[in-house]
Amino acid sequence: MNANLNWSQIDTVLLDMDGTLLDLHFDWHFWMEVIPQAYASKNKVSLESTKALIHEKIHSQTGTLNWYCLDYWTEALDLPVAQLKRELKHQIQVHPEVMEFLAALKANNKTVVMVTNAHRDSLVIKLEMTEIGDYFDELISAHDFGMPKEDITIWSKIQDVIAYDPQRTLLIDDNLRALQTAKEYGIAYPLCATYVSPKLDKIDPKDFASFEFYSEIMPNES
Known part of the structure; x- marks a missing residue:
């Protein structure tokens, strides 16, 4: 289904980060x-066996907060994960049109909240x-609550940080399970971002x- 948003019915926009806003x-x-x-x-082992091992370890944590937790992987792999990620930070890229979209949301006086499973x-x-952070009213990591977006409880927990009306809320995410729990909670507009990277398959x-x-979903300036 293509998105057909009535922006006059939306007060709050919840946005995922990785894959949704960033490549x-x-x-x-x-x-x-x-x-x-x-x-x-x-560990002086072959790269091929290591890839298989790490793929297995990551797969075993799918859908849990550990999957996203740098502290967990630092301990599990005995590697300085956050440091290694910081060394590659120059490769972080924002999707095309994201900055224009965020600016349009603010121009239309929407409440904009990041809800990410990222550590x-x-x-x-x-x-x-x-420069995405400048456009958000609140930045929420699922780690703040000790549960991922795959857990329906998180959507009520977010109400303690910033109140929102689920019936007037849009969630944009590339995580289908997160979209499903949000829908079950009562968020009226769960919307899937299918373009996660030019180098990866669409969702x-x-x-x-x-x-x-x-x-495709850009609100007109009020």
């Missing part, structure tokens, strides 16, 4: 290439390397409304 290739390259190379070098350390690095939105480029 997901940075994280894909980091976890699939950089971390295995660092682990193989440190705070990762969030800080990405805010340092982009299959399943039954969710979706868009590829922000020009």
Whole structure:
């Protein structure tokens, strides 16, 4: 389903970060290439076996907060994960049209809230390397609550930080499970961002409304 938003019915916009606002290739390259190379070098094992090992470890944490937690992976892999990520920060890129979209949201007096599963350390690095942070009324990491967006409870927990009316709220995310829990909670406009990177496959939105480029959903200035 293509997105067909009635912006007059939306007061609050909840936005994911990685893949939704930022090119997901940075994280894909980091976890699939950089971390295995660092682990193989440190432990003097083959890169091929290391990739298989790390893929298995990551897969085992899918859907949990550990999947996103730099502290967890630092301990599990005995690697300085946050430091390694910071060394690659120059590769962080914002998607096309994102800055224009964020500016349009503010011009239309929408409340704009980031809700990311990313660890705070990762969030800080990405805010340092982009200008997206200036457009948000609140920046929320799922780690603040000890649960990922895949847990329906998080949407009520967010109300303690910044109150919002689910029936007048838009969530944009590339995580289908997060979109599903938000829908179950009562968020009226769950919207899938299908374009996560020019170097990666598009997300299959399943039954969710979706868009590829922000020009498709750009609100007109009020």
